[in-house]
Every structure is written in structure tokens, then in C-alpha cells.
Amino acid sequence: MIVSAGFVIWANYLMKSGHGVNSLVSVAPFQFSSFSGLLQASSLAIFSFLGFDAVTTMAEESVNPRRDIPRAMMICTCIGFTIMFLSGYLGVLLFPNWRELISDQSWLNATLFHAASLTGGELFGLIYTVGFILAMLITNLVGTAAASRLLYGIGRDGVIPKRFFSAVNQRFKTPHLNIILIMLIEIVLGSYANPDQLAELINYGAISGFILLNFSVMWFGWKRVSVLRNKGKSIIGIFSQYFIFPMFGLVIMLAIFINMKIISLIFGSLWGVIGIMCYVISTNVKFMIGIHQ
Numbered sequence: 681m682i683v684s685a686g687f688v689i690w691a692n693y694l695m696k697s698g699h700g701v702n703s704l705v706s707v708a709p710f711q712f713s714s715f716s717g718l719l720q721a722s723s724l725a726i727f728s729f730l731g732f733d734a735v736t737t738m739a740e741e742s743v744n745p746r747r748d749i750p751r752a753m754m755i756c757t758c759i760g761f762t763i764m765f766l767s768g769y770l771g772v773l774l775f776p777n778w779r780e781l782i783s784d785q786s787w788l789n790a791t792l793f794h795a796a797s798l799t800g801g802e803l804f805g806l807i808y809t810v811g812f813i814l815a816m817l818i819t820n821l822v823g824t825a826a827a828s829r830l831l832y833g834i835g836r837d838g839v840i841p842k843r844f845f846s847a848v849n850q851r852f853k854t855p856h857l858n859i860i861l862i863m864l865i866e867i868v869l870g871s872y873a874n875p876d877q878l879a880e881l882i883n884y885g886a887i888s889g890f891i892l893l894n895f896s897v898m899w900f901g902w903k904r905v906s907v908l909r910n911k912g913k914s915i916i917g918i919f920s921q922y923f924i925f926p927m928f929g930l931v932i933m934l935a936i937f938i939n940m941k942i943i944s945l946i947f948g949s950l951w952g953v954i955g956i957m958c959y960v961i962s963t964n965v966k967f968m969i970g971i972h973q
Contacts, residue, residue: 682811683763686796686804690770693799709772719939723883726936729764730886731819732756734826737833771795820866828858839962880941884948887937894930898923 694703712718735752739745781787797805832855835845849856901922
């Protein structure tokens with residue numbers, strides 16, 4: 681509600697201070713001076729779109745997950761795209777000198793507040809800020825619930841220590857130990873870590889996952905072409921669904937991935953290596969226990 685009101689007020693301010701409706705139509709928000717810079721910015725922008733996948737962690741609790749989960753993900757993605765697109769588009773029009781302003785860290789950390797205050801006055805700026813804080817609180821609750829549910833599933837499958845991660849509170853029926861662990865990590869990282877670096881590290885995992893996802897779709901299509909044909913799917917449909925679109929997404933994700941900051945690539949790769957090592961060690965331990973039994 682508050683975000684929608686913000687867009688209306690921003691647009692109204694632009695029309696009154698510019699040339700009517702024509703002031704809302706501009707190519708300025710789409711201009712860039714460096715392609716590599718655009719890709720680096722895209723890696724950070726992806727962070728704003730993450731979260732739609734959190735719906736999948738509640739698949740076991742949904743009534744019809746095969747139908748409802750994909751639908752919910754698409755709705756979340758469309759809503760997120762609309763909000764982020766309008767925020768960026770109108771924001772550039774409100775602050776045409778944004779290249780000079782981004783060097784001011786205090787302005788950068790409160791850009792939306794400045795936009796709301798500029799267009800709707802101090803009162804609306806306060807209302808917008810309160811709404812933004814509440815939205816962040818809700819987002820944190822949703823993220824914590826999704827992450828705790830994911831850890832519960834992994835712990836239940838025995839990939840990570842089952843006694844801790846699959847424990848369920850008898851009263852509230854929630855994986856309480858996972859929630860406490862995530863909250864402690866959030867407090868530590870939120871107090872000492874750089875938000876931009878955290879966003880890049882999160883994006884490393886997200887973009888890597890998107891790369892593997894697109895590749896997996898292509899591999900699935902390649903291995904099951906004959907089965908899909910027997911189900912009545914046309915060659916054009918199979919080729920577009922399992923090869924053209926995934927290849928398009930794969931190329932974009934690879935371009936963004938290789939243009940991420942070096943420090944993010946190093947730490948993300950180290951974290952991935954640690955994860956692979958933990959998996960190998962866990963698998964070998966279970967294998968040796970099975971032999972001795």
C-alpha cells in the first residue's frame with residue numbers, strides 16, 4: 681500500500697515539476713557507460729529479486745504443491761519485478777544527478793527516504809520510512825522461517841547433524857534450534873559485516889544455482905527428447921522450452937557471474953569447496969560405518 685502510494689506521489693511530482701505525462705517517459709534510466717559495470721550492478725540487483733524461492737520450502741505444508749508452489753513463485757517474481765523496476769526507473773528521473781550523489785554514503789543509505797521526502801514532504805517521508813522498516817521486519821521473518829525449514833529438511837535427511845537440525849519444538853511445532861541459530865548468525869553478521877559484501881556473497885550462491893538450474897533443464901531435455909515426443913510435444917516446443925530459453929538464461933548468468941568482484945568470487949568459491957569437502961567426508965564416513973556394520 682505504502683509503496684504503491686509512493687509511486688503515485690513520485691509520478692505526480694515528476695509531472696508537476698516537468699512537462700506533464702511526457703516527463704515520465706525517458707530513456708535516461710536505461711543508459712549506462714560501462715558494460716562490465718552494468719553486469720556488476722546486475723549481480724547486486726539480483727539480490728533484490730531473491731526470495732521468491734522461499735515459497736518452495738513450504739511445499740510439504742501446502743495443499744496442492746504441484747500447482748500452488750509454481751504459481752506462487754511466478755506471482756512473487758512479477759510483484760518483485762514491478763516494484764524494483766518502478767523504484768529504479770522513477771528514482772533515476774527524480775535524481776538525474778545520481779552519479780554525483782552515490783559518492784555520499786549517507787545519502788546512498790537513505791535514498792528512498794530522500795525520494796519520499798522530496799516528493800511528499802517530511803510527513804510522507806516518515807510514513808514511508810516506517811513502512812520500509814516494517815517491510816524489512818516481515819522479510820526477515822519470512823527468510824528466517826524459510827531458512828529454518830530448509831535446514832530442518834536437510835537435517836532430517838541426515839546430510840547435517842540430525843539431532844540438532846531436525847529437532848522440533850513440541851509446543852510450537854517449529855524447528856526452534858534452527859531459528860535460534862539463524863538469529864544468532866544474523867545478529868553477528870548484521871553487526872560486523874558489510875551489507876554490500878554480504879549481498880555479493882549471497883548472489884554468488886544464487887547465480888551459481890541459476891547457472892546449474894539452466895544447465896540441468898537443458899540436460900533433462902537432451903536425455904528425454906524421445907519421451908517428450910511420445911507425449912505429443914512438438915520439436916519446436918521442446919527446443920524452445922528445454923534449449924533456447926535455458927541457454928539464454930545460462931549465458932546471462934555466466935556473464936554476470938564472471939563480472940562479479942574478485943573478492944566475492946574467491947570467498948564464494950572457498951565456501952563451495954568447504955561444502956564439497958563436508959559432503960565427501962560425510963559420505964565416506966557413512967560408507968565406512970555401513971561396511972563395519
